[in-house]
Amino acid sequence: MTAVVEAFGVIxxxxxxxxxxxxxxxxxxxxxxxxxxxxxxxIGMVLVLVNALAWAGYGIGTAAYWTAIPSACNAPLALGVLWLLRARRSGHTSQSDRQEVRHAQRQPDQRAEDGRALGEA
Structure with a gap:
C-alpha cells in the first residue's frame, strides 16, 4: 500500500x-x-460503533495500524455512550442521581436557601 493511500486511511x-x-x-x-x-x-451511536469496528478491521487486515488505533478508541466510547443511554432512558438511576437531578431542577433561589440551610446545620 502506498504512503498516500495509508495517509488517507489515517486521516x-x-x-x-x-x-x-x-x-x-x-x-x-x-x-x-x-x-x-x-x-x-x-441508531447514530450504533453506526459510530460499526464504523469504528470497520476501520479497526481494515487497519488490522491491511497492517495499517495507525488507521486502526483511533478507531479502536472510538469503539469503547460508543459502547459507553450506548450504555449510558440505556441506563438513563430505562430509569436505572441511583438515589443520589435522582436527588442531584431534583436539586438541579429547582429554582436558583431555592438552591440558595438549601445551601444556607445546609451551612447553618
Whole structure:
C-alpha cells in the first residue's frame, strides 16, 4: 500500500474519532440528566460503533495500524455512550442521581436557601 493511500486511511480514522469526541463528552457531562440526552440517537451511536469496528478491521487486515488505533478508541466510547443511554432512558438511576437531578431542577433561589440551610446545620 502506498504512503498516500495509508495517509488517507489515517486521516479518515482520526477525523472519525475527533468528530465523535464532542458527543461522547456531552453524554458523559449530562449522564445524570436523562432529559438532556433525549437528542442523542441510539441508531447514530450504533453506526459510530460499526464504523469504528470497520476501520479497526481494515487497519488490522491491511497492517495499517495507525488507521486502526483511533478507531479502536472510538469503539469503547460508543459502547459507553450506548450504555449510558440505556441506563438513563430505562430509569436505572441511583438515589443520589435522582436527588442531584431534583436539586438541579429547582429554582436558583431555592438552591440558595438549601445551601444556607445546609451551612447553618
Amino acid at each position: 479518515g480514522s482520526v477525523v472519525s474519532l475527533v468528530m465523535f469526541i464532542p458527543q461522547a463528552t456531552r453524554t458523559w457531562r449530562f449522564r445524570r440528566q436523562p432529559e438532556a440526552l433525549t437528542g442523542t440517537s441510539r
